[in-house]
Amino acid sequence: MSNDDSLPAFTLFGLDEVESYGLLSEADNSLPMDIHNQAFQLVEKGNQSFKESNFEEAISSYSKANSIKPLNPIVLGNRSSAYIRFGQDLKQRSAKISEEEPLYGFDMSMLGELALKDAEKLMNLQSSSVKSYIIKACALMLLERYEVARETILSGLQIDPFSEPLRSNLQELEKVLPTSMRKTAHVKAERSDDFDCTVCLKLLYEPLTTPCGHTFCRSCLFQSMDRGNKCPLCRTVIFMTPRTCAVSVTLNNIIQKNFPEEYAERKSEQDTLVHLGNESMPLFVMDVIIPSQKLSLHIFEPRYRLMVRRIMEGNHRMGMVALDSATGSPVDVACEVEITECDPLPDGRFVLELESHRRCRIVKAWDQDGYRVAEVEWVTDIPPQSDQEKTDLQELTSSAATFARSWLDRAKEAARQGDRRRLEILLNVESMIPTPQDPERFSFWLATLTDRRPSERLELLRLQDTGERIRRGLIYLRSVERGCRMQ
Numbered sequence: 001m002s003n004d005d006s007l008p009a010f011t012l013f014g015l016d017e018v019e020s021y022g023l024l025s026e027a028d029n030s031l032p033m034d035i036h037n038q039a040f041q042l043v044e045k046g047n048q049s050f051k052e053s054n055f056e057e058a059i060s061s062y063s064k065a066n067s068i069k070p071l072n073p074i075v076l077g078n079r080s081s082a083y084i085r086f087g088q089d090l091k092q093r094s095a096k097i098s099e100e101e102p103l104y105g106f107d108m109s110m111l112g113e114l115a116l117k118d119a120e121k122l123m124n125l126q127s128s129s130v131k132s133y134i135i136k137a138c139a140l141m142l143l144e145r146y147e148v149a150r151e152t153i154l155s156g157l158q159i160d161p162f163s164e165p166l167r168s169n170l171q172e173l174e175k176v177l178p179t180s181m182r183k184t185a186h187v188k189a190e191r192s193d194d195f196d197c198t199v200c201l202k203l204l205y206e207p208l209t210t211p212c213g214h215t216f217c218r219s220c221l222f223q224s225m226d227r228g229n230k231c232p233l234c235r236t237v238i239f240m241t242p243r244t245c246a247v248s249v250t251l252n253n254i255i256q257k258n259f260p261e262e263y264a265e266r267k268s269e270q271d272t273l274v275h276l277g278n279e280s281m282p283l284f285v286m287d288v289i290i291p292s293q294k295l296s297l298h299i300f301e302p303r304y305r306l307m308v309r310r311i312m313e314g315n316h317r318m319g320m321v322a323l324d325s326a327t328g329s330p331v332d333v334a335c336e337v338e339i340t341e342c343d344p345l346p347d348g349r350f351v352l353e354l355e356s357h358r359r360c361r362i363v364k365a366w367d368q369d370g371y372r373v374a375e376v377e378w379v380t381d382i383p384p385q386s387d388q389e390k391t392d393l394q395e396l397t398s399s400a401a402t403f404a405r406s407w408l409d410r411a412k413e414a415a416r417q418g419d420r421r422r423l424e425i426l427l428n429v430e431s432m433i434p435t436p437q438d439p440e441r442f443s444f445w446l447a448t449l450t451d452r453r454p455s456e457r458l459e460l461l462r463l464q465d466t467g468e469r470i471r472r473g474l475i476y477l478r479s480v481e482r483g484c485r486m487q
Contacts, residue, residue, distance in 0.1 A: 013138075013164070013168040014135075014165025014168075015081045015084055015135070018078040018081055020074075021043035021044065042062070043065050043078065045061045046060075053089075056086065058078075059083060073126050076122045077119075080118035080119045081138075083112070083118065084139055116140065122136075133153065133156025137152040141172075146173055157170075157254060195259070198214070200217060205218070205267065206252060207255070208221050208240070208246075209251075212234055212238065214231055216232065216233075218247055241344055273368070280374065281318055281336065281376060282372070283318065283320075283321050283334065283374050284304065284307070288320075288331075290356065290444050290448065291356050291359060291441060293354075293356040293432070294429075297353075305350065306370070319336055320334060320335050320336075320337050321335075333360065333461045334359070334360055334374070336359070337356045338354065358378055359378075360377060381443075396470055396471075398436050404446055404477065407449070408430055429448055439467075439470070443469035447460050449476070
């Protein structure tokens with residue numbers, strides 16, 4: 001390794017401080033207390049020299065402590081840090097200073113190799129310690145083994161994605177790598193299972209790290225938590241919600257940059273689950289809903305909690321459908337509803353506010369992760385064929401609208417006498433009233449003024465004659481008025 005001014009300059013992070021030995025907490029019964037105390041004194045002396053940037057003296061003290069207490073993590077880590085800092089100082093010495101004040105017996109390459117040797121021993125002793133990865137990466141950077149240093153940093157970020165020293169060293173490497181890569185061919189980071197989700201066993205996508213230190217795909221974690229608020233790996237009870245948890249941006253960027261093709265496949269796979277296209281939609285199997293309705297929904301089943309999360313990442317729409325009592329399968333028609341408000345509860349449940357829009361016919365349905373998805377075709381009424389039919393339909397709609405408004409006024413007045421619940425329902429229905437210039441939508445709204453049986457609502461959904469639907473709506477209103485007199 002040469003030591004010339006053309007070498008790229010960079011800063012090493014995470015080596016500013018060394019660890020204290022701990023006189024009592026580090027006591028080992030295998031050593032007499034006086035010997036242990038001697039090791040303690042040597043480490044403390046080395047630490048003081050380190051703080052004074054007297055790295056040669058610090059290395060001497062740590063080496064004496066290591067001879068008394070071999071393979072001690074604190075001694076190895078401190079000595080490796082001292083080797084690196086000493087080597088960095090030598091690397092930054094100008095040629096002029098080296099000529100005026102020569103240093104004999106020290107070589108930057110040798111110091112880097114000694115630092116790496118201690119760092120590897122430290123990693124064998126403490127493979128889950130972020131500090132081990134920081135020290136090893138810095139030793140590799142000192143040796144200009146930038147690609148291996150980068151892989152070491154990526155492995156360390158798997159343990160702690162928010163480690164500032166690791167992230168800062170990675171940024172320094174990004175400055176250095178373009179220079180070094182002009183001299184050597186680029187070596188792609190090795191793909192290992194360290195970047196796999198332990199739930200789906202695929203490359204991590206939108207990774208989240210739990211308080212217990214495990215990292216999963218965002219969707220995998222919350223799909224698992226739909227069945228219990230425990231870490232899928234260690235079963236520690238955790239309290240996390242999609243609203244309060246952020247994806248680990250640093251780790252996600254690392255994965256995306258190093259494994260772009262596999263990341264693109266994961267993204268495409270997730271997009272397919274969220275964005276089904278205009279001709280497909282997830283189905284909520286409950287009841288027959290007709291267009292122009294508002295309703296509330298409480299989601300608690302795990303399969304539907306997963307479905308709602310995906311819907312909220314997409315177009316906020318799903319189909320509402322009833323089951324055929326004879327076959328146990330969904331009926332042939334459904335109604336598209338839009339989630340206008342979604343209130344997630346701390347335990348993972350959702351409270352939804354919905355508005356119904358279009359109706360559709362189910363062409364094909366299948367199960368996806370426990371809930372149903374359907375390919376649909378949109379259904380509309382058969383339009384009037386002649387100008388006279390159009391005129392007649394518009395007159396019928398206008399007449400029905402006048403009657404409906406009058407009926408609503410009388411019903412609201414009766415409800416104000418003491419039935420607040422009914423008044424709330426009527427006001428809710430009134431807020432959805434469409435313009436009479438849209439006869440088809442108005443015909444469905446007219447049917448929502450009265451409480452119809454599921455079989456009647458299903459028949460209205462299948463009906464493709466707007467005029468007939470309006471006439472039935474008027475019949476329903478008059479029958480309620482005659483039978484109940486706005487109770």
